Amino acid sequence: MEKGRILNLCGGVYKVLLEDGSIVSIKARGKLRYEKKYMVNEKSLSKKEVLTTVKNTPKVGDIAVIENGMIDHYQIRKNEMVRPDIANVDQILLVFAAKEPDFSFFLLDLFLVNILKQRIKPLIVISKIDKLSEEEFLDLKEKLSYYEAMGYKVLYVDSKHDKGIDLVRDELRGKITVLSGQTGAGKSTLINAVVPGFLLKTQEISQALGRGKHTTRETSLYPYLGGFIGDTPGFSKLDVIGISKDELSSLFVDFDGYSCRFSDCNHTEGIKGCGIHEAVCEGKVLASRYDSYNKMYKEILKKWKYLYQY
Ligand SMILES: Nc1nc2c(ncn2[C@@H]2O[C@H](COP(=O)(O)OP(=O)(O)O)[C@@H](O)[C@H]2O)c(=O)[nH]1
Ligand SMILES: [Mg+2]
Ligand SMILES: [Zn+2]
Secondary structure, three states: OEEEEEEEEEEEEEEEOOOOOOOOEEEEEHOOOOOEEEEEEEOOEEEEEEEEOOOOOOOOOEEEEEEOOOEEEEOOOEEEEEOOOOOOEEEEEEEEEOOOOOOHHHHHHHHHHHHHHOOEEEEEEEEOOHHHHHHHHHHHHHHHHHHHHHEEEEEEEEEOOOOOOHHHHHOOOOOEEEEEEOOOOOOHHHHHHHOHHHHHHHHHHHHHHOOOOOOOOOOOOEEOOEEEOOOOOOOOOOOOOOOOOOHHHOHHHHHHOOOOOOOOOOOOOOOOOOOHHHHHHOOOOOOHHHHHHHHHHHHHHHHHHHHOOO
């Protein structure tokens, strides 16, 4: 029996990094495999292939247990991400530009809520700090110290001039990391500064695997400093889909420290005597956090109304 980390899955073949450092290409036992199903288009009678996974299909990020040259099963997952489809992600490196595009506390809160919903740890990296004046930089740092107090690590980088890159590198050591953040936030530039040649390498490997421009791109993990980096960025556009109005406040972990005397309070604006609102008034909870909460709550309500037509 051997064990190894699944790095890539392509056409039913898994690339697995074994504990001795070698990489093997193997298949999974029949009971674990992807199933190919066909949908038939009634009009043209053409077959459209649909891939479905049977329960227990191993995926990228899993620790595969190999027997007789095949994956027999995988070890219990600590979590799973859907986009990209990776198991056991330790952290999402959330890249936010200090400027260009302008920094948005609402967007940061929206990303954080979605990351926490997936039970993954965020690591916040603020890029393009070279675009800020000294004063603007100190101001942003001051505001973000609130997030550090919430328990999130915040790092500041200038990927163009190799500033703060070492600290990011240290955080990747021994962990499975997926990048996330808005388009233009600086993800590609950052990862190339952290792992020189990363993008080139991933492109070469994709070509070697025969992934053309028009084929769907599979996700791969690349070994780095005893950990792994996912080559497909996670969400870059966000919404509050999949989050219920009742669980939203539990995803605002800074609200935890304050109690509200009303047992079924939704803590939204305009509720007199709400403990969360009081904490905001006393400056204990950041006003922008409360704004984000209210905005997301309204969005969720709108979706519900639309879905149920009431
Ligand atoms: N000045 C400066 N520009 C940056 C920095 N990081 C990224 N950029 C620029 O911002 C733009 C978007 O970066 P990119 O890495 O493609 O963003 P992505 O869409 O998140 O991958 C590019 O023009 C980069 O050159 C930085 O730290 N400082
Ligand atoms: Mg990019
Ligand atoms: Zn309340």
